[in-house]
Amino acid sequence: MRVTITFFSYFKELTGCAQASETLPSGSTLGDLQKQLAVRFPRLAAMQNSTLIAVGVEYQGRGYLLKEGDEVSLFPPVQGG
Amino acid sequence: MKTSLRSKPKPNSPVKRSSLYRGEEPTKMKRQLTITTEPIDEGGLLGMRSMSGGMGAAVYFAGVVRATEENRSIKAIEYEAYGRMAEHQFHLLFDEMEKRWPIESVRLVHRIGAVKVGEPSLWVEVITPHRGESFAACQWLIDEMKRVVPIWKKILA
Numbered sequence: 321m322r323v324t325i326t327f328f329s330y331f332k333e334l335t336g337c338a339q340a341s342e343t344l345p346s347g348s349t350l351g352d353l354q355k356q357l358a359v360r361f362p363r364l365a366a367m368q369n370s371t372l373i374a375v376g377v378e379y380q381g382r383g384y385l386l387k388e389g390d391e392v393s394l395f396p397p398v399q400g401g
Numbered sequence: 402m403k404t405s406l407r408s409k410p411k412p413n414s415p416v417k418r419s420s421l422y423r424g425e426e427p428t429k430m431k432r433q434l435t436i437t438t439e440p441i442d443e444g445g446l447l448g449m450r451s452m453s454g455g456m457g458a459a460v461y462f463a464g465v466v467r468a469t470e471e472n473r474s475i476k477a478i479e480y481e482a483y484g485r486m487a488e489h490q491f492h493l494l495f496d497e498m499e500k501r502w503p504i505e506s507v508r509l510v511h512r513i514g515a516v517k518v519g520e521p522s523l524w525v526e527v528i529t530p531h532r533g534e535s536f537a538a539c540q541w542l543i544d545e546m547k548r549v550v551p552i553w554k555k556i557l558a
Contacts, residue, residue: 328483329553374551377489393483393551400480400487400511400552401464401523401543 321346321388323353328395331371334363344386350375351382353392370397430499431506434491436482438514441521446508456505456528460535462543464523466516476557480513480522483551487511490550494542502538504529509542515557 325340332338342356350373358365373380374393386392431451443463452459466478491509498504506528516522527539546552 326483328551329481329555372551374483374486377486379549393486395483395551396553398547398549398551399554400482400546400550 321348321386323386323388323390323392325353325357326391326393328393331364331367331394331396334367335361348386349382350380350384350386350392353386354382354394357394364394367396371395372397430495430504432492432495433506433508434488434495435510436484436487437510437512439512441510441512441524443521443524446510446524446526450526450528451506452528453505455530457530458532458535459526459528460532460539461524461526462539463521464543465521466518468518470556473556473558475518477515477517478522479515479555479557480511481553481555482511482513486551491546494545494549497545498527498538498542501541502529502534504534504538507538507542511552513552 322341322343325342327335327338327340340357340360342353342360344352344356354368354371354373358368364371372395373382373384374395375384375386375390441463447461450459466475468474470478495507498507504527506526508524508526510524512520512522523543525539525542527535527542529535529538
């Protein structure tokens with residue numbers, strides 16, 4: 321299963337890219353993806369507890385079951401206004 | 402609603418060329434959301450105010466870029482949005498406002514890109530029959546926006 325990941329705000333600097341893709345076994349969760357990303361992008365690992373995750377335009381928790389083609393977004397706490 | 406406003410994250414018809422989103426949804430409460438790179442025209446927004454006879458309160462708020470952040474002088478703040486999700490999350494908040502208060506109209510403009518010191522980055526207006534509802538709804542909307550709407554800022558010193 322392949323998913324795409326988009327990084328926002330300073331997560332782009334931490335990862336050195338705005339987008340990435342990952343391949344995971346079926347049945348994987350967002351938590352599994354986050355662990356995989358932490359290995360690939362060690363500077364992101366330190367931010368794990370404050371990272372917000374969305375799939376499409378909805379926030380999702382670490383237990384969300386990923387599907388083929390999901391568009392995942394990772395970003396730090398929001399700061400509008 | 403899929404996203405719980407309390408339990409989730411802890412912490413169109415374009416008018417202007419550079420508007421990322423501008424539109425209304427056909428609900429009882431009139432709603433207008435604009436996320437734009439253009440300067441916010443407060444005078445123009447006030448001039449377009451529309452209130453029916455039963456409405457007695459129009460509260461508006463302008464968030465303006467301060468000259469200092471964390472005791473340091475700055476030149477501007479650059480705002481970045483995940484536009485599609487920001488639009489969706491704003492409309493979830495508007496849905497919730499409509500359930501909580503007797504609001505006739507809400508208008509919200511959020512600027513993105515570089516906003517210089519002294520310029521507004523946010524403008525919100527809420528129209529209700531009485532002032533208490535307008536103040537409460539306006540404050541709630543801004544508080545929730547700062548919690549769930551994916552917009553970030555970067556200081557430009």
